[in-house]
Amino acid sequence: MKWDYGECNPLSSLTGSYFNQIKAITTVIDNIVNLSPLTEVGSYSATSLPHPDNFFDAVFTDPPYYDNFPYSDLSDFFYVWFKRTIAHIYPELFTTSITPRSKEIIENLSLLRGMPKEKAIEIKKTYLKTKDFFEKNLKKSFQEIYRVLKPNGIATVVYAHQSTPGWETLINSLLDSGLVVTASWPIHTERKARQRAQSSAALASSIYMIARKMERKETGWLNEVKDEIKGYIYEKLERLWQEGISGADYYIAAIGSSIEIFGKYEKVMDYEGNIIRADKLLDFVRDVVTDYAVRQILHNGIAGELSPLTKFYILWRWTYKEASVPFDDARKLAQSTGIDLAKEWNKGFIKKEKEFIKVLGPQDREEELALMPNAQSLMPELIDVLHHVLILWKEGKRDEMKEVLAETGWGNKDAFYRVAQAISETLPLESKEKKLLDGFLAGKERLITEVKQTTIQRRLFE
Numbered sequence: 107m108k109w110d111y112g113e114c115n116p117l118s119s120l121t122g123s124y125f126n127q128i129k130a131i132t133t134v135i136d137n138i139v140n141l142s143p144l145t146e147v148g149s150y151s152a153t154s155l156p157h158p159d160n161f162f163d164a165v166f167t168d169p170p171y172y173d174n175f176p177y178s179d180l181s182d183f184f185y186v187w188f189k190r191t192i193a194h195i196y197p198e199l200f201t202t203s204i205t206p207r208s209k210e211i212i213e214n215l216s217l218l219r220g221m222p223k224e225k226a227i228e229i230k231k232t233y234l235k236t237k238d239f240f241e242k243n244l245k246k247s248f249q250e251i252y253r254v255l256k257p258n259g260i261a262t263v264v265y266a267h268q269s270t271p272g273w274e275t276l277i278n279s280l281l282d283s284g285l286v287v288t289a290s291w292p293i294h295t296e297r298k299a300r301q302r303a304q305s306s307a308a309l310a311s312s313i314y315m316i317a318r319k320m321e322r323k324e325t326g327w328l329n330e331v332k333d334e335i336k337g338y339i340y341e342k343l344e345r346l347w348q349e350g351i352s353g354a355d356y357y358i359a360a361i362g363s364s365i366e367i368f369g370k371y372e373k374v375m376d377y378e379g380n381i382i383r384a385d386k387l388l389d390f391v392r393d394v395v396t397d398y399a400v401r402q403i404l405h406n407g408i409a410g411e412l413s414p415l416t417k418f419y420i421l422w423r424w425t426y427k428e429a430s431v432p433f434d435d436a437r438k439l440a441q442s443t444g445i446d447l448a449k450e451w452n453k454g455f456i457k458k459e460k461e462f463i464k465v466l467g468p469q470d471r472e473e474e475l476a477l478m479p480n481a482q483s484l485m486p487e488l489i490d491v492l493h494h495v496l497i498l499w500k501e502g503k504r505d506e507m508k509e510v511l512a513e514t515g516w517g518n519k520d521a522f523y524r525v526a527q528a529i530s531e532t533l534p535l536e537s538k539e540k541k542l543l544d545g546f547l548a549g550k551e552r553l554i555t556e557v558k559q560t561t562i563q564r565r566l567f568e
């Protein structure tokens with residue numbers, strides 16, 4: 107655990123204040139107490155419930171989010187005080203010295219990060235929970251939901267995770283439990299102002315999935331399932347776009363929707379007889395979303411004219427803004443635009459820093475761009491030229507800027523300005539890159555005329 111700042115100011119008189127928090131909590135407790143004849147609160151592991159089969163009309167669950175939170179570590183902070191103050195009222199809840207861990211369903215490999223080998227081996231024996239552990243136990247708890255749910259009952263599963271492994275594990279566990287997802291929608295549940303949302307690519311929404319006990323078709327054939335996903339997802343993507351869902355949330359919502367399709371089958375197979383697991387299908391879903399999103403961000407039209415690197419850049423800004431992102435997620439995004447990340451990093455705007463990838467903006471590349479020749483070849487990478495031009499614009503070097511635009515050929519291309527506009531639209535108002543882009547684009551019409559003249563003059567001299 108690392109020390110972090112509080113997310114609200116207890117001294118303020120606004121929503122986050124100490125007294126408002128107490129009020130909110132007591133309102134919840136009052137409501138629960140009023141429900142008490144109907145309510146029975148229990149503490150069990152979700153992997154083995156004490157209820158009979160076909161018992162509940164509905165089950166609502168908010169399962170653990172893979173490796174996002176070490177719930178028991180965080181609970182210990184309160185547990186030790188509760189144990190001293192209320193353990194005499196609920197002795198059965200406070201039998202252990204700290205929060206019980208063995209049945210906790212999480213992935214906690216991050217415990218090993220930066221740890222010396224001998225220590226890591228020791229930790230591995232006692233505390234380590236792998237992806238496999240998470241998936242197996244989540245599956246057990248979904249199987250329990252299946253068991254206790256009435257045949258026409260309804261289950262709601264809330265989940266939020268940014269990474270593909272985080273989703274693969276959830277999807278595999280759900281599919282293996284027999285529950286069938288029949289609908290899924292993103293709901294904005296996170297506050298924009300919270301600390302984590304400021305510097306990371308944190309999600310704003312959680313996905314709510316509705317699942318039922320239904321007969322599933324035995325086998326779905328990969329090609330047909332892909333067509334089915336495509337047909338279904340385009341409609342859904344359109345709707346999500348209109349609802350204003352964007353960036354990482356958009357991908358996650360699309361993933362949720364695709365489960366509605368491939369979850370209808372007990373297994374999905376290709377024609378060679380291989381069983382296709384969720385990770386393969388998720389790669390495909392990403393490709394479909396990328397294609398759709400690039401066209402939407404660019405307001406249709408020019409996506410076909412752009413290089414994979416340009417598409418990657420636009421999509422990155424839209425998905426992750428200016429955040430550093432774990433390598434594996436960055437690789438998936440790159441793959442869906444057709445680039446091999448390992449071949450591109452540390453050459454231009456893609457930077458690898460330990461296990462994270464960052465996509466540099468013009469303001470991060472001033473030194474590198476100052477050394478850049480105006481044009482090594484006609485039409486070099488659009489993004490490099492755009493960054494170079496933005497720095498020249500910032501420094502007030504208008505003639506040099508026009509030279510670069512004319513010499514590379516990009517200054518006479520509509521696509522160049524449309525890409526600049528699209529990138530600006532993906533960025534938050536306070537972004538330095540956005541400010542540069544908007545400043546540059548404000549004088550676009552005059553600039554285009556001047557670049558045309560520069561181009562003609564250059565041809566006359568040649």
Ligand SMILES: C[S@@+](CC[C@H](N)C(=O)[O-])C[C@H]1O[C@@H](n2cnc3c(N)ncnc32)[C@H](O)[C@@H]1O
Pocket residue numbers: 150151152153168169170171177178209210211212
């Ligand atoms: C995403 S949180 C739920 C948060 C809750 N909805 C709330 O608003 O406070 C997941 C919860 O699952 C609990 N959990 C982990 N393993 C469990 C298990 N085997 N059985 C029951 N709950 C478990 C975690 O302790 C954590 O409180």
